[in-house]
Amino acid sequence: GAVVSQHPSRVICKSGTSVKIECRSLDFQATTMFWYRQFPKQSLMLMATSNEGSKATYEQGVEKDKFLINHASLTLSTLTVTSAHPEDSSFYICSALLAEETQYFGPGTRLLVL
Amino acid sequence: GDSVTQMEGPVTLSEEAFLTINCTYTATGYPSLFWYVQYPGEGLQLLLKATKADDKGSNKGFEATYRKETTSFHLEKGSVQVSDSAVYFCALSDRAGGTSYGKLTFGQGTILTVHP
Numbered sequence: 739g740a741v742v743s744q745h746p747s748r749v750i751c752k753s754g755t756s757v758k759i760e761c762r763s764l765d766f767q768a769t770t771m772f773w774y775r776q777f778p779k780q781s782l783m784l785m786a787t788s789n790e791g792s793k794a795t796y797e798q799g800v801e802k803d804k805f806l807i808n809h810a811s812l813t814l815s816t817l818t819v820t821s822a823h824p825e826d827s828s829f830y831i832c833s834a835l836l837a838e839e840t841q842y843f844g845p846g847t848r849l850l851v852l
Numbered sequence: 853g854d855s856v857t858q859m860e861g862p863v864t865l866s867e868e869a870f871l872t873i874n875c876t877y878t879a880t881g882y883p884s885l886f887w888y889v890q891y892p893g894e895g896l897q898l899l900l901k902a903t904k905a906d907d908k909g910s911n912k913g914f915e916a917t918y919r920k921e922t923t924s925f926h927l928e929k930g931s932v933q934v935s936d937s938a939v940y941f942c943a944l945s946d947r948a949g950g951t952s953y954g955k956l957t958f959g960q961g962t963i964l965t966v967h968p
Binding site for chain 1: 856884893896897898901903941945957958959960961
């Protein structure tokens with residue numbers, strides 16, 4: 739199947755700093771990518787829909803100024819957690835939409851904010 | 853809004869045992885239903901899907917039938933293997949007006965451990 743990568747796989751940062759997470763579709767072009775957040779022992783929660791060449795669409799309750807999403811090309815979307823705080827520590831997962839209902843997921847990025 | 857409820861885990865089975873993981877949903881439109889699997893250290897992978905009532909999705913010995921009358925999509929396998937140990941997620945993609953925008957709503961996930 740298609741491959742989606744995420745980088746980094748794990749990051750530790752100090753409170754107040756910003757962290758950028760990359761999501762790449764390696765063997766297909768994706769107009770649409772999704773960003774999810776997963777808390778321990780809980781489900782994936784959709785944060786935003788990233789569309790190439792346009793502004794991301796954020797789900798209710800997600801701060802767009804806190805979680806900046808850029809989808810500058812058909813194979814790359816980035817999520818920047820700005821001024822990170824310990825409560826932002828989580829597992830962030832991206833997916834890329836290949837066809838109407840076919841998503842391929844990245845392996846996730848573990849963020850720990852100290 | 854849309855929601856998905858899975859049976860709570862973890863589920864622990866012996867090899868060759870029968871597996872059922874229950875999943876029920878609520879949706880405003882006509883959803884497609886999915887089972888995703890997450891093996892340790894890997895991303896979620898689509899296991900199977902069904903797009904309309906009474907459809908049966910199947911893959912790798914796993915099956916699930918889209919039951920509109922009971923709003924359910926239970927996952928079953930007749931004989932599990934150690935390699936099936938993973939986290940299983942039930943999900944739906946609602947299609948407002950007949951168009952899916954790809955957004956998925958996930959259940960909470962069920963951890964399956966299979967012992968030799």
